[in-house]
Amino acid sequence: MKIRPLHDRVIVKRLEAEEKTSSGIVLPGSATEKPDMGEVIAVGAGKIQENGAVRAMSLSVGDKVIFGKYSGQTVKVDGEELLVMREEDVMGVVEG
């Protein structure tokens, strides 16, 4: 079973701590608006602009992304906890 996000939303699966460390990213543990890290598993068709045209997404499935710790909403699909958020809430893509 899959969720197709609407418009400019993406679905993100949080990476486990060990995966983050192996990526070389250490996320500071104390403050309230520190970013978190995950993998994009679904992207919407794109944001509908004021003129009605659909704007293509910048993110693709498989992108490793960082995002605000409290961005998005949680949903459990087939026993897996996922996050639904707008592309705009994603801060950047982890490369290399």
Added chain:
Amino acid sequence: MKIRPLHDRVIVKRLEAEEKTSSGIVLPGSATEKPDMGEVIAVGAGKIQENGAVRAMSLSVGDKVIFGKYSGQTVKVDGEELLVMREEDVMGVVEG
């Protein structure tokens, strides 16, 4: 009797717990902004854009959707409790 939603609104019927589970979606029960699940039973004609054109809806009748637990407004029609919300408040469509 039916309700035709205005503009970019949709009418959604919440799915019962058993239906959600059979879909493979388990909705966490404790937090305040967790998404809920339902079926679209009516869609508006589309959002009226700033330039006056009507933008077609992305959702169709029959779509199974997830949305914020407190999205929309409740109305009882022919003894059935329904939700009226804007398409924008729908997070995604459950597929397969």
Added chain:
Amino acid sequence: MKIRPLHDRVIVKRLEAEEKTSSGIVLPGSATEKPDMGEVIAVGAGKIQENGAVRAMSLSVGDKVIFGKYSGQTVKVDGEELLVMREEDVMGVVEG
């Protein structure tokens, strides 16, 4: 005596409880933002868009509409209590 609503406003007369029930709509009585039901008795000429053009109204006189319980402002005309609200505040049209 009549009131011609300005721009994108409509004038709505609340339906009595018995009329609502005969329509098959039962409005839940406890919560604070549950919708109410009424009949449109006057519509404005349309919303003036940013580009100056007037956008036709979606609602017509005679439409039975549902709207938020606290939408609009009350005015008494010829002893009758009416509501003035923007078309945008109307959630949907009751059909059939």
Added chain:
Amino acid sequence: MKIRPLHDRVIVKRLEAEEKTSSGIVLPGSATEKPDMGEVIAVGAGKIQENGAVRAMSLSVGDKVIFGKYSGQTVKVDGEELLVMREEDVMGVVEG
């Protein structure tokens, strides 16, 4: 002496209670956002749109209008208390 309202403002003279009653409008006396009634005695040249064009006013001098009780600002001209408000704050025109 006259005041020429700027842009999309109008100047309104509140009607006395007897005038309102003869119009068949009874304004409820208790709540905080009930509309009031008056006559338009001056209108601005029109709202300046984002594209710089001036949008003609919907209201004309002589229109009897209803508006929110606390809309506009009071000014006394030649001993007469007047209200200056934006056309947008006028809810409708009383006809017939």
Added chain:
Amino acid sequence: MKIRPLHDRVIVKRLEAEEKTSSGIVLPGSATEKPDMGEVIAVGAGKIQENGAVRAMSLSVGDKVIFGKYSGQTVKVDGEELLVMREEDVMGVVEG
């Protein structure tokens, strides 16, 4: 020495009480958002619109204007107390 207001700002010199009275305007003295009266002594080049074009000002030097009592900011130039405000904050022009 002069101040050239930027964009859509105007510089206004408050009229003394006697000048206001001779104009036939009596400004009520008690409430908090009653308008005040003054003379425009400088106007900006115009508001820069979203499309980059400059929109000509509606007000001219010499206009007697009414404005909210607490509109604008005070500056003393050559011993004279002046107000700098946006044209939008001016409610109307006193004529005749």
Added chain:
Amino acid sequence: MKIRPLHDRVIVKRLEAEEKTSSGIVLPGSATEKPDMGEVIAVGAGKIQENGAVRAMSLSVGDKVIFGKYSGQTVKVDGEELLVMREEDVMGVVEG
């Protein structure tokens, strides 16, 4: 060392009290939103409009400007305290 302000920002050096007085401007000392005076020492390339075009600045280096007392942010460059603010926060240019 210099700072090149980004987009529609300017860098302003506050004028000393004696300079202000010699300009004929006396700034009242008590209230909270009284304007202050300074000299523009750097201007950005211009505001980037919604359509992507860059809008030329109205201010030039050397302009003596007045601005809200608490406008902008302070930075010390080569021992000199400067203000970085948006052109929009500048109220006017002192001439003559």
Added chain:
Amino acid sequence: MKIRPLHDRVIVKRLEAEEKTSSGIVLPGSATEKPDMGEVIAVGAGKIQENGAVRAMSLSVGDKVIFGKYSGQTVKVDGEELLVMREEDVMGVVEG
């Protein structure tokens, strides 16, 4: 490992105190919204405008920038603490 910032975001590495001093910039230590200084190490592809076009960034990798002390969000990459912020939050570029 690198982070590619999304849209109009940049990644900034704060400069150490000694680097700032050698640049001739002394940042005042007491107030709450004083700017800080850093070096841009990555820039996004550009802001997506309302019309869907991508607007090129004004900043480049290597730019020394000043920004509000609390701008952006902190992330640790390969043991290095970085800031992710929007270009709009950058006040200016330090030159020379």
